[in-house]
Amino acid sequence: MISVLLLRNQYADIERLAHAVIAFGEVNNLPEEIVGDIRLALEEVVTNVMMHGYTDNAPHEIEIRFSAVPHRVSFTVIDDGQPFDPLSTARRDLEKGFDDGKIGGLGIHLYTQLMDTVSYQRLNDRNLLVMAKRIPGHRTSD
Amino acid sequence: MALDVTITQKADGAYIVSPIGSLDTASFQTFDQQVKTIIDAGATLVVLDMGQLKYISSIGVRSIMLVRNGVTKRGGKVLFMNLQPQIKKVFDIIKAIPSMQIFSSVAELDEYLDAMQKSVLQSEGE
Numbered sequence: 667m668i669s670v671l672l673l674r675n676q677y678a679d680i681e682r683l684a685h686a687v688i689a690f691g692e693v694n695n696l697p698e699e700i701v702g703d704i705r706l707a708l709e710e711v712v713t714n715v716m717m718h719g720y721t722d723n724a725p726h727e728i729e730i731r732f733s734a735v736p737h738r739v740s741f742t743v744i745d746d747g748q749p750f751d752p753l754s755t756a757r758r759d760l761e762k763g764f765d766d767g768k769i770g771g772l773g774i775h776l777y778t779q780l781m782d783t784v785s786y787q788r789l790n791d792r793n794l795l796v797m798a799k800r801i802p803g804h805r806t807s808d
Numbered sequence: 809m810a811l812d813v814t815i816t817q818k819a820d821g822a823y824i825v826s827p828i829g830s831l832d833t834a835s836f837q838t839f840d841q842q843v844k845t846i847i848d849a850g851a852t853l854v855v856l857d858m859g860q861l862k863y864i865s866s867i868g869v870r871s872i873m874l875v876r877n878g879v880t881k882r883g884g885k886v887l888f889m890n891l892q893p894q895i896k897k898v899f900d901i902i903k904a905i906p907s908m909q910i911f912s913s914v915a916e917l918d919e920y921l922d923a924m925q926k927s928v929l930q931s932e933g934e
Contacts, residue, residue, distance in 0.1 A: 680833045702863070702894050709865050713833045772902050773866035779901045 667693075668733045675716045675726040683712055683730070694734040700801055703780045704739065710773035711743045711752075711795055719747025719793075736805050740798035750793055751786045753778070811835035813842040818921060821884075822853040825875075828860040831868030839871050847875070852884035853924075855917060859890030864898050889917055 671686045673679040684705055691701035708730065715728055729744040752774045778784050781797040788794070811829040818824055823846045831839055846854065854875060864872075876886040889911040891899070911917045 677833050684830075699894070705863070706865055706898070709832060713865070713867065716833075772869060776866050776898065776901055 668731055671730045671732070673712065673728045673730065675720060675728060677713075677716060680709055680712065680716075683708060686730070686732070690732045690734070690739075694739070695805065696734075696739070696801065697804075700739075700799065703799065704741070707777035707780045707797060708741060708743070710777045711797075714750075714752070714773055715743070715745045715747055715793075719745055719750065721748060737801055737803075738798060739801060740796060743793075743795045743797075745793050746791060747793060749788050751788075752795065753784065753786050811838055813839055815842060815846060818855070819853075821851055822855075822921065823851050824855045824857050824889075824917075826857040826860060830863040831861060831871065832863060832865040833867050836867045836871045839868070840874065843871075843875050843878075847878040850882075851879055852882065853887070853921075854879050854884070855887045855889055855911070857889045858892060858895055861892065861895055864895050866898075866902070869898065869902060887911065887917075887920075889914070 669686075669690065671683065673683060687701060687705040687708060690696070691698075691704070696704075712728055712730070720726055726746055729742075731742040731744070733740045733742075755771060755774060777797065781799050783796075783798045785796050786794065811827060811831055814826045814828065816824045816826075825843055825846070827839055829835070843854075856872065856875070879886050890913075911920065
């Protein structure tokens with residue numbers, strides 16, 4: 667089952683994302699801890715897009731696609747912001763190391779740790795970030 | 809999923825800050841504004857009681873680090889209390905609490921404060 671959520675590039679919409687993740691968790695019988703991980707990972711991705719993705723002040727739409735199959739959930743975040751590959755940024759930050767002064771990149775580090783796989787591609791002038799997480803012992807309600 | 813912040817003064821310059829709810833993109837500014845008042849007032853000991861914090865994102869961690877920087881800059885201390893598993897997990901992943909002391913109860917904290925005040929009194933008496 668795939669469901670789609672459209673957010674505006676406004677921080678207020680982060681709360682709609684949280685509600686959508688909780689609903690997705692309920693429909694698919696996901697353990698509470700996993701739902702928390704998903705919420706955090708998606709919020710980090712979407713916050714980064716809202717904060718750094720756009721050079722104009724125009725309204726933009728961020729699309730999030732939720733998918734669940736037995737033992738696995740995956741999410742795709744699609745935005746029309748500037749090209750941005752978070753994975754190459756994350757590698758750079760890890761090499762430099764974090765300290766109190768430089769806390770950018772923490773979000774990327776968080777979601778790459780919370781998810782099992784994260785991949786990026788630029789397609790049709792859009793950023794596509796696909797994240798997946800294995801859920802041992804899980805069955806969807808479908 | 810909003811945030812409330814309660815601040816209690818425990819002693820001169822010592823405060824307990826309790827974020828209640830979610831410390832995230834939607835709420836970090838509320839938190840920053842509230843703690844700024846005690847940092848501006850010269851707080852030298854800030855105890856972050858995380859017992860009722862349900863959720864934190866990296867922007868919330870950034871806010872916590874700003875508190876720590878503001879207080880430690882003047883030789884003060886920031887301590888944690890009642891860190892919940894889901895919050896600890898985030899700090900663990902980003903290795904953000906290397907040297908911060910964590911208390912599991914108010915009683916433990918009170919003991920610490922007592923001992924600290926006694927040592928202050930002793931050094932003043934010398």
